[in-house]
Amino acid sequence: MTAQTFKLPDLGEGLTESEVLNWKIKVGEHVALNQIIAEVETAKAVVELPSPFAGFVQVLHATEGETVQVGGALVTFDDAPGGAESQSPGEGQKIAERTPTLVGYGAPAATGSRPTRKSRTAPAARPAPASTPVPAASPAPATKMPAAHKAAGSAVARCTPPVRKLARDHGIDISSLSGSGEDGLVLRRDVEQAIESGGAAAPASSASTASALxxxxxxxxxxxxxxxxxxxxxxxxxxxxxxxxxxxxxVDVTDSMDLVERMRAHRLLKDVKLNITTLAALVVTRLLKTYPALNSTWDEKADEIIEFGSVNLGMAVASDRGLLVPVLKNAQAKTLPVLAAELSEIILQGREGTLSPAQLTGGTFSITNVGVFGVDAGTPILPPGQSGILALGQVKRRPWEYQDQVALRHTMTLALSFDHRVVDGKEASEFLAGVGSVLEDPRMTNIFI
Structure with a gap:
């Protein structure tokens, strides 16, 4: 076969780039069809990539830790063994010159025999200003360029066309950015950081200062x-x-804690992982049908509010890779044992990093349990597109008024954040009070849900 290049595919959900975590193959190795060749990390999950070709690995186009755009070259395969080392100089140069990129073909790779661009500067006899230090040796005259593309005397910033477009769309002078990629390549994250900081590029001396610190x-x-x-x-x-x-x-959740303990001891539920979070999730998914504003989204473009017909419950999970919010679809239709089992499964997958991108999208309401970290309460931030998120604090014994006396009771603080464009204070307060009432007295379930 002729050389074939595997390009980073669209992994779904509108993802535009992925970072190569590790290669499972190396140059010169023979790869079978559908063999896993790499692990890549998207903004949502770690994904294993199977090979669409069988053959010998000729070129690995990205290093581990490098971010690749969708459509960017990953691996070139050929039927000849030996990989890049077995190519003749002409073949290697041809492949390097025709490496596909997201838009058209990239510039030829740098080689020792690459011709230099002809200088368009003023005659060499022109003296340098006295205040400008002259280097001991200059391999080639500096290429003249427009002032808009200069960055403290450096060459035009190197980046891919999508990154350059992103910078242009946000008014960022890409030549002022210090690239964090290989050989100073300006990556998407460099532009995004500049956007978040108001377009101001870090001073050239900041890197050296940070290193010194x-x-x-x-x-x-x-x-x-x-x-x-x-x-x-x-x-x-x-x-x-x-x-x-x-x-x-x-709220006083002593009765709910007792109920959870009794259910755990039941022979039909002995293999189900039940806890106060599961019970709260059940209450929330049922109560949202009474307060649909909290299970909706503000659609700016369509100038309307969309009230969702089902509850896709997001459950915040702390993992080594950062915060993940796996989603349990149609949670309102699941019984308590099923809800408990499926929540336990997606939480475990989130911690192990085995969730698929599809499992991390489509949420309509979320729950985060900060109590597992020994925290009483927090102010959760809404996931984009959602109108409500409930934070559960730790269950803690404290003095509490109970039956006209002071007793030690199990208590929990609930914190509900909501989008005030969609949800009024009355709806939010009634919803939160409803959740609290059921957790205080599970016998109220029939009244509220």
């Missing part, structure tokens, strides 16, 4: 993962788009 004070530079970058972008978008309001309610 790290060496002196032991600072640690942690690479921003795709998940954390996506989470940050989503949180900023939500916080500055939807007007958040949060209400708090502390």
């Amino acid at each position: 790290a060496a002196q004070e032991g600072d640690r530079h942690v690479k921003i993962t795709a998940v954390r970058r996506a989470t940050a972008k989503a949180m900023v978008q939500s916080a500055f788009t939807a007007p958040h309001a949060t209400e708090f309610l502390t």
